[in-house]
Amino acid sequence: MKTVLITGASGLIGSQLTRHLLSRKYTVHTLTRNKKMFKHKNVHPFEWDIEKGTMEPAALEGVEAIIHLAGAGVAEKRWSEERKKELSESRLKSTRLLYDFLQQYPHTVKTIISASAVGYYGDRGAEVLNEEMPPGDGFLAELCRKWEDEVMRFAKIGVREVRCRIGIVLASAGGALPELIKTLPLGFVPYFDKKELYYPWIHIDDVCGIMLYALENENLSGAFNVTAPAPLPMKALMQKVLEVKSSRAMLVPAPPVVIRLAMGEMSEMLLSSERCSAQKIQQAGYRFQYPDAISALKQIFGKN
Numbered sequence: 001m002k003t004v005l006i007t008g009a010s011g012l013i014g015s016q017l018t019r020h021l022l023s024r025k026y027t028v029h030t031l032t033r034n035k036k037m038f039k040h041k042n043v044h045p046f047e048w049d050i051e052k053g054t055m056e057p058a059a060l061e062g063v064e065a066i067i068h069l070a071g072a073g074v075a076e077k078r079w080s081e082e083r084k085k086e087l088s089e090s091r092l093k094s095t096r097l098l099y100d101f102l103q104q105y106p107h108t109v110k111t112i113i114s115a116s117a118v119g120y121y122g123d124r125g126a127e128v129l130n131e132e133m134p135p136g137d138g139f140l141a142e143l144c145r146k147w148e149d150e151v152m153r154f155a156k157i158g159v160r161e162v163r164c165r166i167g168i169v170l171a172s173a174g175g176a177l178p179e180l181i182k183t184l185p186l187g188f189v190p191y192f193d194k195k196e197l198y199y200p201w202i203h204i205d206d207v208c209g210i211m212l213y214a215l216e217n218e219n220l221s222g223a224f225n226v227t228a229p230a231p232l233p234m235k236a237l238m239q240k241v242l243e244v245k246s247s248r249a250m251l252v253p254a255p256p257v258v259i260r261l262a263m264g265e266m267s268e269m270l271l272s273s274e275r276c277s278a279q280k281i282q283q284a285g286y287r288f289q290y291p292d293a294i295s296a297l298k299q300i301f302g303k304n
C-alpha cells in the first residue's frame with residue numbers, strides 16, 4: 001500500500017487523519033522535532049528542525065504523498081509581534097524545507113496536500129465565498145496567502161498540490177466546540193452579537209474525508225474550501241448545539257467590542273465572517289458524512 005508522510009501528525013486533525021490512514025492500510029511516516037518522544041503506534045517518526053533547515057532524508061523513502069499540517073496553533077497564545085512571527089515562520093519555513101528537500105534528493109512524491117484556512121478570505125459578511133475569490137485583509141488572510149504561495153511552488157517541480165482551506169473544525173476532543181460551550185454548565189452560552197457573522201463549520205471526519213479523497217483522486221488540484229455545505233450564523237450554530245443537547249441554557253449576546261478589548265488583534269479569528277461554499281469539492285465528487293450541523297453535533301455529543 002502507499003506510503004504517506006504527515007507533518008503535524010500529533011495535532012487535532014493530524015492524529016485523526018493518521019487513524020484513518022492506518023485503517024486503510026497506508027504506511028505512515030511523520031516528521032517530529034524529537035522522534036524519541038513520538039509514541040504513536042504503527043507510525044514511523046523522523047526528525048526535522050525547521051529553524052536549522054534539516055530533515056532526515058529517510059523520511060521521504062517510498063513516500064508518494066505528503067500531507068502538510070504543521071504550524072503553530074493560532075488560538076494558543078495572544079498575538080504579540082513575536083507570536084505572529086512564530087505563526088508565520090512555522091508554516092512558511094516548514095513548507096520551504098519540504099520543497100527544498102524534494103529538489104535536492106531523489107524522491108517518489110507525486111502529491112502534496114497542505115492545510116490552509118478560511119481565514120484566507122478575511123471578514124466578508126454574508127458574501128458567498130468560492131475558491132476564486134481574492135484574499136481578504138488582516139493578519140490571518142495575509143498569512144494564508146503567503147502559506148498557499150509556498151505550496152503552489154510544488155507544481156513547478158511536477159508535484160500535484162492541493163490546498164485545503166479549513167473551516168471551524170467541530171470535534172469532541174478539541175478544536176473550537178469545547179471552548180464555545182465551556183460555560184454551558186453555568187446555564188448560559190455566549191454568541192458574538194455581530195451582524196452577518198457566519199461560521200464555516202465542518203465535522204473533523206469530513207476534514208479527514210476530504211483530504212483522503214484528494215489523496216486518492218489524482219484529478220484534484222488547487223484550492224478547496226474544506227467546510228460543510230451549510231455555513232451558519234454563529235447564533236444559529238449555538239442554537240443547534242442547545243437543541244441537540246436538549247439544554248435550557250440561555251444564549252447570551254457578547255458585544256464584539258468586548259472581544260476586541262479582551263483579545264486585541266487576535267479577535268479577528270472569532271469575529272471574521274466567512275460564508276464559504278462547498279460546491280467545488282462536492283462537484284469533484286466528495287459526499288459529506290455530516291452535511292448539516294444537527295447530524296454533526298449528534299455524532300459529537302453521542303446523540304445518534
